[in-house]
Every structure is written in structure tokens, then in C-alpha cells.
Amino acid sequence: MTDPGAVEVDLLVVGGGKAGKSLAMDRATAGWSVVMVERDKIGGTCINVACIPTKALVGSARTLLSARHAAQMGIVVSEPTVNLDLLRHHKASVVDGMVTAHEEMFTRSGMDFVLGTARFVSPRTVDITAADGRSRRVRGRDVVINTGTTPAVPDLPGIADARVWTSESILRLERIPTTLAIVGGGYIGCEFASMFATFGSRVTLLHSGSRLLTREDPEVAAAMAELLAEQGVDVRLGARAAGVHRSEGKGDVVVAVEGGSDLNVQEVRVATGRAPVTHASWSDFRVLRENLTGGDAVTTGRLVPYTVFTTPELARIDMTETEARARGHQVKMARLAAGAIPRSTTLHDDIGRWMAVVDADTDLILGAALFGHDAGEVISAVQMAMLGGVRYQQVRDAVITHPTMGEGLNLLFDTLDHR
Secondary structure, eight states, X not given: OOOTTSEEEEEEEESOSHHHHHHHHHHHHTTOOEXXXXXXXXXXXXXXXXXXXXXXXXXXXXXXXXXXXXXXXXXXOOOXXXXXXXXXXXXXXXXXXXXXXXXXXXHHHTOEEEEEEEEEEETTEEXXXXXXXXXXXXXXXXXXXXXXXXXXXXXXXXXXXXTOBXXXXXXXXXXXXXXXXXXOOSHHHHHHHHHHHHHTOEEEEEESSSSSOTTSOHHHHHHHHHHHHHTTOEEEETOOEEEEEEOTTTOOEEEEXXXXXXXXXXXXXXXXXXXXXXXXXXXXXXXXXXXXXXXXXXXXXXXXXXXXXXXXXXXXXXXXXXXHHHTTOOEEEEEEEGGGSHHHHHHTOOOOEEEEEEETTTOBEEEEEEEEXXXXXXXXXXXXXXXXXXXXXXXXXXXXOTTSSTTHHHHHHHTXXXX
């Protein structure tokens, strides 16, 4: 039954993250009547408190590393240091610029964008309270819920009162702590460990498992642990945090460790993920758009790569060797030291190794893990090859620009035939 007090629209979007905002703009541009409600992050989590600001700071850390190693490249500079005010300004300028651009795009699309809160009161119907206090009721013919993610905080004694840093609060950059404990040895934990070690913090990474990055093959996880150790991170495996306590005021934080000695640090960063999490939102938008306009798209079978933005990067797509064998594939492994790629030599950046999993019966690529300079860019070429059903020999024999990191794919797959 139609609510006589509700404004009827073609599409109601609750939450303005990547998929929601893209769908709202697309359908508004196509002539649909669209209302999109976003509580507080114009453009979504990615732009405001996740991917974009984090990678802006990763860029700062890499600039600092480049400056420290400038003499290797024949350039003499004074000792580089971190200026916290400038670091904040850099991060804010990136985020603010993208937020402003999104506000302009929302207006141009013709959608009705509301900064406020939506609460469902009946099927496909919400009460909206805008930031300026005004309220109204809206009912959508189609409704999309796109409410994003929140930092996952482990259930540890004392953690609620210890004012620990999460993936959002750490981005306020209140200070670069002299000592920092990171709880969690997954992708986010490794990224922030690498970043803050570069900024000058003495970082201790506590991970309850026997190796970092538990979704990766053991040799990739070991390479990451080795990299972090070289960057000065104290990586403690099998170390489970049992409780957290902060002294009064802005005092230090004590982290209790099961079976070990307590850890006393200035700040604690919990890195146990976000709930829920996906970076496939752009693909989700395409699926929704297809289905809302008469199509029949699905999300199954997607090839979703990801990158861990340590320095250097770890990028992976689809199956590891362990997963491929578990699924019954006969596999052969291509392995290459990143330092064997000519472009690495020109950059004096030979850290890392590349691996690819190939089906021994079909010669098709089943997955890859690239650990090294610009790995996040190169993994896209592997993804295209996999989407196109390209045999590894075709990648091996392709004429790729020299000298680039992408050229390493020639060398990687050549190892399968020249052992």
C-alpha cells in the first residue's frame, strides 16, 4: 500500500559509497528521479577514511624513502624529515579535493542528494533527517542499501577505554608516535607497519598466527615478514594481545601479551579489518545497473585482484599454489626475483619476488602474487591475460615496453621453460 505522505522516486539510495553514488549518478543522468542519502562521508568510506587518504600517506612515506636514498641515484639532499603539519595538509588536500569534486558531480547528475540520516519505516520507505534538521519521507520504486564499512575492533579487556587508533582515527595524524604497537598481521596491519616505520616510529607488530598474511602462500608471507624486519618493524608471530590499558590523560598504553611480557608503547593501532569489507563496489554498481535496466548480471566468477600497499607492494589475483592444488589442478610455478627485472636495477629497488601459478594441462594462468616495485600496476596485465584466456606462452613472448616493470612478465613466464 502506498504511503500518502511519502514522495515517490524511481530510485532511493541509502549510503553514498562507490556503488551507491555511481548508480545514483548514472540513473539520474539517464532521467530517473533519484534520492541519495549519505550520513557523513560525501563520496563514501574509500575517499574519506580508507583507500584514498591511506594511499596519500603511503605516497608520503615513499617520497621520504626516495629522499633518503637519493645519493644512490646521484642526487645529494639534506636529511629529510617528516613535518606533521605538512603531512596533514597533504592528506587533507587530497581528500577535500575529491569530496568537492563529488559534490559537483552529484549536482550535475540531477540527483537529489541529501546529507543526513535515513531510517526505514516500511518497505522501500524511509524517513530522512537532513543535517540542517529538515525531515521528509521518501519511497523508492527501487531501493539500494550501500551503508559501507566500519573498523573492526577486537574484543579485548580494556580496549574500549584505551582510546586505541583504528583505520579512521589514525588518519587524524595527531602525532607520529615514538613507539607504536599494531595488533593484526593482515593486509592493513602490514601497510601501516611499513608506513609508520618509514615515518620514524619504532613499530611492534603483534600477530597471533604463525605467519603474516594468512591468505598468501608461505613464501610470500615470509617475504613480507622479511621486508618489514628490514624496515625496522619488530614482527612478533604467535603473539596474541590479551588486554589493553592506557594511563590517565595521554599516557602510554600497555598491551598485555598472552604468554609473553607486556608491551609499553605510546599508541596502539588495531588492524583487524573492517566489517564488512569489499573493494569490488565498482563492479557491484555495474551489476546493479544491468539488473535495474532489464539485464541479468551476476557477481559470481569475478576476478578480483588486490594490492597491499607496503613499500614495495604485494599484489595478488585469484589462486595461490596451495589453493590451486586443493582444487585439483596440476600446476607448475613460475618464480622470479624482482631484482632480475632491468627496471628494478635502474631504480636500485630490487626487493621482492614474483610468482605465478599455471595449469600444467592447459597452460592457462590460475593466479599470481607479485611482490615488488609497482606490483599493483603490473597485476592488471595478469588480470587481462586471465580474463582473455591467454596462455602463459603468449605473455612470455609478448613484446612489452623496455625497460618497465611489466616487462618482468616476460621473464617470469620464461622461467617455466628454462629451469
